[in-house]
Amino acid sequence: MQKTVAVLGGGIGGLSACFHLSKSPQVSKIVLLEGDGRFGGWLSSTRREDGAVFEHGPRGIRPAGAVGRNTLNMVEELGLESEVLPVTYDHVASKNRYLYVGGQLHKMPSGLGGVVRTVPPFSRPLIQSVLKEILISRGKEEDESIHSFVSRRLGTELADIAIDSLCRGVFAGDCRKLSVRSCLPPLYNAEKARGSIVLGMLLGSGPGPDVPPSTLAKRAAQENWAQWSLKRGLQNLPEALEERMRNGGCVEVHRDTPVTGLSTNGTGWEIQLEDGTIKADHIISALPAKVILNSVPVVLPVDLEACPLSQQLLEIATVTVAVVNLEYEGSVLPVTGFGHLVPSSEDRGLLGVVYDSVPFPQHNRTGGPTTRLTVMMGGAWFQEVFGNPDEVTEQLLLDRATQAVTSHLGVTTPPIWSIVALLKDCIPQYYLGHWKRLENMRQYIRDHNLPLSLAGSSYDGVSVNDVIFSGRTAAEGLVGKV
Numbered sequence: 001m002q003k004t005v006a007v008l009g010g011g012i013g014g015l016s017a018c019f020h021l022s023k024s025p026q027v028s029k030i031v032l033l034e035g036d037g038r039f040g041g042w043l044s045s046t047r048r049e050d051g052a053v054f055e056h057g058p059r060g061i062r063p064a065g066a067v068g069r070n071t072l073n074m075v076e077e078l079g080l081e082s083e084v085l086p087v088t089y090d091h092v093a094s095k096n097r098y099l100y101v102g103g104q105l106h107k108m109p110s111g112l113g114g115v116v117r118t119v120p121p122f123s124r125p126l127i128q129s130v131l132k133e134i135l136i137s138r139g140k141e142e143d144e145s146i147h148s149f150v151s152r153r154l155g156t157e158l159a160d161i162a163i164d165s166l167c168r169g170v171f172a173g174d175c176r177k178l179s180v181r182s183c184l185p186p187l188y189n190a191e192k193a194r195g196s197i198v199l200g201m202l203l204g205s206g207p208g209p210d211v212p213p214s215t216l217a218k219r220a221a222q223e224n225w226a227q228w229s230l231k232r233g234l235q236n237l238p239e240a241l242e243e244r245m246r247n248g249g250c251v252e253v254h255r256d257t258p259v260t261g262l263s264t265n266g267t268g269w270e271i272q273l274e275d276g277t278i279k280a281d282h283i284i285s286a287l288p289a290k291v292i293l294n295s296v297p298v299v300l301p302v303d304l305e306a307c308p309l310s311q312q313l314l315e316i317a318t319v320t321v322a323v324v325n326l327e328y329e330g331s332v333l334p335v336t337g338f339g340h341l342v343p344s345s346e347d348r349g350l351l352g353v354v355y356d357s358v359p360f361p362q363h364n365r366t367g368g369p370t371t372r373l374t375v376m377m378g379g380a381w382f383q384e385v386f387g388n389p390d391e392v393t394e395q396l397l398l399d400r401a402t403q404a405v406t407s408h409l410g411v412t413t414p415p416i417w418s419i420v421a422l423l424k425d426c427i428p429q430y431y432l433g434h435w436k437r438l439e440n441m442r443q444y445i446r447d448h449n450l451p452l453s454l455a456g457s458s459y460d461g462v463s464v465n466d467v468i469f470s471g472r473t474a475a476e477g478l479v480g481k482v
């Protein structure tokens with residue numbers, strides 16, 4: 001039977017679900033409902049008339065693994081190959097990443113030399129912790145915080161400095177609260193499968209999904225890409241998807257159309273919008289988990305009212321990040337690389353600085369040289385450091401960002417251009433027990449045959465690749481492999 005499917009949320013997760021659904025003959029109609037005036041969610045790029053591009057959300061996508069190939073396959077299907085800006089592993093932006101510790105920048109250890117020598121801020125060579133790790137017995141817990149897992153296996157110094165910073169640079173989160181099982185599944189699985197992270201990395205810990213590579217994905221592997229962006233910024237990806245959906249036949253695309261409520265009798269859905277209702281046989285929600293309940297009350301049949309689904313969805317927390325893009329005249333950086341991270345022991349509110357013009361000089365303005373930097377602040381420490389996000393001023397965030405550039409990088413000239421964005425609730429936090437919450441939710445949906453699938457960054461990974469793959473998984477769960 002052909003179905004009408006409503007996809008809620010036109011971020012990259014919802015767009016990916018539509019893209020894959022639209023390939024199936026089993027779906028007669030797809031309705032994409034986006035509350036904002038623009039599709040793409042956190043994929044947001046400012047393009048200036050002089051050619052400069054500034055990213056407010058993600059700025060680089062990794063090509064590695066099944067989910068990385070899957071994204072590149074989609075990029076090729078959208079005809080965006082000539083727009084890709086690759087950064088290879090031998091590029092300085094791939095080799096050099098820094099930590100700001102004790103008021104100084106330290107290059108993170110890399111290569112054999114970095115592993116066998118003592119590299120400040122660490123007090124002993126990494127190789128010592130790595131060799132000892134092989135001998136440490138398996139943990140017995142079903143889940144553990146990332147900090148506890150790494151302290152146990154590799155020592156507290158690595159956990160306090162390197163892992164603390166890494167979690168700020170990916171989740172804007174606190175490694176003492178984040179779950180190793182859900183945030184870093186390769187490490188968790190390596191310990192489970194091989195008894196050691198090191199052995200798991202060397203020997204592998206089980207196959208991933210089978211995603212055959214497109215020509216573009218093969219090129220990425222042959223040319224050793226570490227990450228990539230797009231010439232017009234990553235917002236070009238949702239734009240190309242939107243265009244494909246608009247011209248694709250069976251997809252009805254609505255923006256400025258927030259979903260205000262949902263009700264189901266167990267077989268189909270009624271979806272409340274500001275100016276009416278629509279019906280659908282199935283819903284793929286690519287909304288942030290909390291939004292499904294806070295802004296979109298769900299009415300379920302009476303016998304399902306004491307619904308544990310609601311509680312589990314509400315427990316998936318998010319953090320707010322302030323993103324400040326800065327542009328400086330000339331080449332002002334004292335070091336070159338991807339950027340630097342700041343551990344929470346050094347400065348709780350300042351997460352890190354990306355040196356955007358190093359990996360992607362193509363995004364600089366035409367004309368004389370400039371340096372583009374992005375300062376990221378807040379995350380799990382936002383409230384503690386900056387107070388209520390609704391009350392913090394742009395000027396305060398801008399001042400804090402430029403001060404950090406001065407003290408961390410010695411840049412004393414003021415920026416020639418800046419833009420401040422407050423990204424409220426932008427990164428979900430997979431706290432301890434996240435896996436169990438997911439299991440309970442999915443079990444509940446199965447047990448009650450609810451015509452509902454969940455996609456997006458709230459569940460199985462926050463990277464653009466993970467979210468695109470979650471959209472595909474939700475679509476294929478409904479219509480089979482496309």
Ligand SMILES: Cc1cc2nc3c(=O)[nH]c(=O)nc-3n(C[C@H](O)[C@H](O)[C@H](O)COP(=O)(O)OP(=O)(O)OC[C@H]3O[C@@H](n4cnc5c(N)ncnc54)[C@H](O)[C@@H]3O)c2cc1C
Nearest residue numbers: 009011012013035041042058059258259426456457463464
């Ligand atoms: C600052 C930052 C930097 C990042 N850097 C990287 C990076 O370098 N590499 C990487 O791989 N990933 C990165 N990410 C992660 C990645 O960008 C996100 O996880 C991903 O974009 C989330 O996509 P999504 O579709 O799940 O959610 P969203 O983008 O949040 O989309 C959800 C959509 O639902 C809509 N919506 C909300 N409520 C309603 C409603 N009631 N009705 C209808 N629509 C509604 C929203 O408007 C939005 O468009 C970064 C994220 C941030 C915030």
Ligand SMILES: C=Cc1c2[nH]c(c1C)Cc1[nH]c(c(CCC(=O)O)c1C)Cc1[nH]c(c(C)c1CCC(=O)O)Cc1[nH]c(c(C)c1C=C)C2
Nearest residue numbers: 097098168169170171172339340341351352353354376463
């Ligand atoms: C300082 C804050 C942040 C920076 N980037 C992000 C935050 C919160 C968000 C982010 N960065 C990455 C991802 C995707 C993860 C993935 O699995 O692909 C997200 C959501 C990529 C990334 N950035 C850093 C690392 C180690 C990774 C993982 C992938 C990779 O190894 O490339 C480090 C890093 N992030 C930021 C800086 C300044 C920095 C290091 C110098 C900014």
